[in-house]
Amino acid sequence: MDPIEIGLWVSGGMLLMVVLGMRVAFAAAMAGLIGLIWIFWAKKGMEWDQLGWALTVAIKTAGQVPHSKVSSQTLSLIPTFILIGFLAYYAGLTKAIFEAAKRWFAWVPGGLAVSTVFATAGFAAVSGASVATAAVFARIAIPEMLKIGYNKQFAAGVVAAGGTLASLIPPSAILVIYAIIVEQDVGKLLLAGFIPGAFSAVVYAILIIGIAMIWKNVGPPVTGFTWRERFASLPAALPIVAVVVIIIFFVYNPFGDAWGTPTEGGAVGAFIVFCMAVFRGMRLAELKDALLETAKLTVMIFTIIWGVLIYVRFLGFADLPGAFAEWISSLETSPMLILICILLAYAVLGMFMDAIGMLLLTLPVVYPAVMALNGGEFVSAADSAFGMSGPMCAIWFGILVVKMAEFCLITPPIGLNCFVVAGVRPDLSVQDVFRGVMPFFVADAVTIGLLVAFPQIVLWLPSLAG
Amino acid sequence: TEWNASVWGKRRAFTEHVEKIAELVSEKTNGEFTINVSYGGLSKNRENLDGISIGAFEMAQFCAGYHADKNRAITVLELPFLGVSNLEEEVAVSRAVYAHPAVAKEMAQWNAKMLMTSPMPQYNLVGTGDPRTTLEDFDGMRVRATGGLGKAFEAVGAVPTSVTSSEAYNAMESGVVDTVAFAQHAHLSFGTINKADWWTANLNPGTVNCPVVVNIDAYEALSDAEREALDGSVDEALDHYLANYGELLERWDTVLEEKGVEKVEFSPEVIAEFKAKAADPAREAWIKDMEAQGIPGQELYDLVIETLEKEQASN
Amino acid sequence: MAGSSAVLEDSSILSRLDRGLLKLETFFALISGIAVFMLMVLAVWSVGGRKFFASPLAGYVDWIEAAMPFIAIMGIAYTQRMGGHVRMDILIGQLKGRALWAAELLSVVLILLLMLALTWGAWAHFDRSFDMGAPMWSRDSSIDIGLPIWPSKLVVPVAFAVISLRLCLQIWGYGRALVLGLERPVAVPLVQSAAEQAMAEAEQLDGRD
Ligand code: NA
Ligand code: NA
Numbered sequence: 001m002d003p004i005e006i007g008l009w010v011s012g013g014m015l016l017m018v019v020l021g022m023r024v025a026f027a028a029a030m031a032g033l034i035g036l037i038w039i040f041w042a043k044k045g046m047e048w049d050q051l052g053w054a055l056t057v058a059i060k061t062a063g064q065v066p067h068s069k070v071s072s073q074t075l076s077l078i079p080t081f082i083l084i085g086f087l088a089y090y091a092g093l094t095k096a097i098f099e100a101a102k103r104w105f106a107w108v109p110g111g112l113a114v115s116t117v118f119a120t121a122g123f124a125a126v127s128g129a130s131v132a133t134a135a136v137f138a139r140i141a142i143p144e145m146l147k148i149g150y151n152k153q154f155a156a157g158v159v160a161a162g163g164t165l166a167s168l169i170p171p172s173a174i175l176v177i178y179a180i181i182v183e184q185d186v187g188k189l190l191l192a193g194f195i196p197g198a199f200s201a202v203v204y205a206i207l208i209i210g211i212a213m214i215w216k217n218v219g220p221p222v223t224g225f226t227w228r229e230r231f232a233s234l235p236a237a238l239p240i241v242a243v244v245v246i247i248i249f250f251v252y253n254p255f256g257d258a259w260g261t262p263t264e265g266g267a268v269g270a271f272i273v274f275c276m277a278v279f280r281g282m283r284l285a286e287l288k289d290a291l292l293e294t295a296k297l298t299v300m301i302f303t304i305i306w307g308v309l310i311y312v313r314f315l316g317f318a319d320l321p322g323a324f325a326e327w328i329s330s331l332e333t334s335p336m337l338i339l340i341c342i343l344l345a346y347a348v349l350g351m352f353m354d355a356i357g358m359l360l361l362t363l364p365v366v367y368p369a370v371m372a373l374n375g376g377e378f379v380s381a382a383d384s385a386f387g388m389s390g391p392m393c394a395i396w397f398g399i400l401v402v403k404m405a406e407f408c409l410i411t412p413p414i415g416l417n418c419f420v421v422a423g424v425r426p427d428l429s430v431q432d433v434f435r436g437v438m439p440f441f442v443a444d445a446v447t448i449g450l451l452v453a454f455p456q457i458v459l460w461l462p463s464l465a466g
Numbered sequence: 467t468e469w470n471a472s473v474w475g476k477r478r479a480f481t482e483h484v485e486k487i488a489e490l491v492s493e494k495t496n497g498e499f500t501i502n503v504s505y506g507g508l509s510k511n512r513e514n515l516d517g518i519s520i521g522a523f524e525m526a527q528f529c530a531g532y533h534a535d536k537n538r539a540i541t542v543l544e545l546p547f548l549g550v551s552n553l554e555e556e557v558a559v560s561r562a563v564y565a566h567p568a569v570a571k572e573m574a575q576w577n578a579k580m581l582m583t584s585p586m587p588q589y590n591l592v593g594t595g596d597p598r599t600t601l602e603d604f605d606g607m608r609v610r611a612t613g614g615l616g617k618a619f620e621a622v623g624a625v626p627t628s629v630t631s632s633e634a635y636n637a638m639e640s641g642v643v644d645t646v647a648f649a650q651h652a653h654l655s656f657g658t659i660n661k662a663d664w665w666t667a668n669l670n671p672g673t674v675n676c677p678v679v680v681n682i683d684a685y686e687a688l689s690d691a692e693r694e695a696l697d698g699s700v701d702e703a704l705d706h707y708l709a710n711y712g713e714l715l716e717r718w719d720t721v722l723e724e725k726g727v728e729k730v731e732f733s734p735e736v737i738a739e740f741k742a743k744a745a746d747p748a749r750e751a752w753i754k755d756m757e758a759q760g761i762p763g764q765e766l767y768d769l770v771i772e773t774l775e776k777e778q779a780s781n
Numbered sequence: 782m783a784g785s786s787a788v789l790e791d792s793s794i795l796s797r798l799d800r801g802l803l804k805l806e807t808f809f810a811l812i813s814g815i816a817v818f819m820l821m822v823l824a825v826w827s828v829g830g831r832k833f834f835a836s837p838l839a840g841y842v843d844w845i846e847a848a849m850p851f852i853a854i855m856g857i858a859y860t861q862r863m864g865g866h867v868r869m870d871i872l873i874g875q876l877k878g879r880a881l882w883a884a885e886l887l888s889v890v891l892i893l894l895l896m897l898a899l900t901w902g903a904w905a906h907f908d909r910s911f912d913m914g915a916p917m918w919s920r921d922s923s924i925d926i927g928l929p930i931w932p933s934k935l936v937v938p939v940a941f942a943v944i945s946l947r948l949c950l951q952i953w954g955y956g957r958a959l960v961l962g963l964e965r966p967v968a969v970p971l972v973q974s975a976a977e978q979a980m981a982e983a984e985q986l987d988g989r990d
Pocket of ligand 1: 123168170
């Protein structure tokens, strides 16, 4: 059997294991290990007396991967970003930012909903995880919206959708994971996330204002905040600004040499939030909880990472990504149409899978294909299919898939953000939240369409960084 | 027979001899013996020796400085200021050292056999800001330099900061390092030259040593004709490598001019002072350290110097 | 996707073993969390040293790389105990009673086989970097400051051995539930409905803002 055939069988087997409910990390590692055994054995002509050799070599090859792949300075961004998010609760940043957003933006039609979207976007700048953001704002923002007569389903939908912004706007664990898998510059990817994230928030806000103007009872504006009150709300939210500024300056300093690597920026951001939390009276027991939770989430993500990378190591021996890329670029269809088909496939896959698992499982094969479609990793903008150089295409596609992955957090039947919002509010069923979030599908579709049509939205900031 | 060769990065001057040997071997055996070159798909670069030891692939490239404890004996070739001045000399000293029994014995621990070197020119610095021209200027300098080279700069007060080669541009841009030591091809392919204000033309502090090895069992399992094809192609592959690198070096001055990079020349006094401060203690420490572990350090060092003198005399 | 689940307890031997092992797992997870904290401190120190005192931390990258296996792998058994490794439970969530326990049992048996193989493979990786006869027992060292790598390589097979123990307990737990036809077995993470699970997550966040 040739390696590519083995690659297809093993990949199919892995998807089956995942669908049947095996934990994703172990399903991927298992598929990778079996694939390696198979490929080494096939190399020796599948002779029975060679099976022992193939087993040993495959197990030793797979056994290298966990240590080898997690020992990376770039990946150390992930635990730091997770830690920032947990510390932010203790620092009281969530309430502070919602209060500020309310005082500044609630006067427009659908005002509180618009404020909620901007508050989630602001919180996204210290939180790397969408689900946590949705859970927090379900507690803070929904009660206030209901108090002034908002439609219950709509209020829940706003929070579920707003939560998704956390993975686009840095810090973002998922963008780091993308960068690692495709071996691209983490700093530029993080920079690239800012504008599309803010852009998504603005599209959400416009949608809400439109809805509120058509159906008057959806959400009345809240007025009467004085300028003094507005400015008084800012200091408590200040650490968020500090974290954003720090991350930007570490990655790209417009006034001269940057300050350090994104990894260091993340760590300094976490340190500021930590100081803030201590200042607000965080106790040692709470710190211990935060560290345990950070460890649990970190280990969960890293287990998927090394599990999938065992599978990727097998793919390397089978050369499946190369074959797939060749096949895709040999198609007669227009590259843009293929890209759109790939994005649609993500939308379907994402209905059933979580974001990190989905990206990790598919990118090793899909990413080289997209790069080949554009004309290769080192293509210049002039010779490329999408009108951008290889590295820029990598960034653009990264933001597109992360936005797709975020979209999947609010689509039925498995829309994690909707589950979380319904879970936090006993008076809301999952169906209620899905109904309320429906308008935001339109907003997301519009956003993705615009990001595809106008790549400059994504690429402007990273292109400044050289 | 089908072999896999594990290298890393992308195809570049540094991997041309591996590509060439694959081509030659296939030609000479009428396609009976093929070598697939994989750029990073089979292993992480720092674990290529592990992969050879396991038997996961049959050929691999690695650099001694990545993991000195895995390959102590050949680190002699990374000592600072050995006096190697061109690629031909680098090939000659590497060949002599690789043939030494102490090296063969250490490589056998990894089930590996030396095939050929990947000769690298001297690792001169590119830097940002004002050119550094005296030893005092090196104090507190954050330099991306690995292995023996890193130690040499440390001896004059610099701080070696290893980022991987692919992160070197970023590290320079973000100020994590302010100078990077690379061979010319790497300054080009990793983009550090685009960030540079100056380049040290004659510092010649040393280089890294990156052998290509084969798995012993796989090598012995080859048919006589295949083994002959492999061994017989080494010289031709290296000639191809040298010719290819030569073209690149010829382009180098033009590149410096285009990018507006200043050529910094050190006075002989400064270089002598650097050598005294960095090279002599490093060499003595290295020899002492190796002898204590039962590796003939003095003998290896003398072998390098003798070979170098012979090579220089013959030209 | 299941994030976390509930584990029931009683006074049986199985449950006592479960809680005993949990102590070790929690200790390991805490090491991992503290290592994240140290990572943060180290980065601040490194940046501060470079920016304000012109004395950058030597070997910063080497230290981080050495710390990462502690951060990323030591807590693997704790996460498995809590049912924290994600999976797609759209199908398995529909099962009840013996069918559910059979499916769970099959899954943990497969994972145990995998982890035993990887424990061996990771041990071999450690073993190649360890040499009793060498200085600091090191046969593999880091790039900048020559730190021996074997200690961080050793973390992996140790953590994998602990999760293998955990998987043995879970095989016992699910096997018992399958044989006895239990409804709420002890010592194994129970599948929660998405709503229950979200509620539990929300409770965790309680009082944090
Ligand atoms: Na974020
Ligand atoms: Na979904």
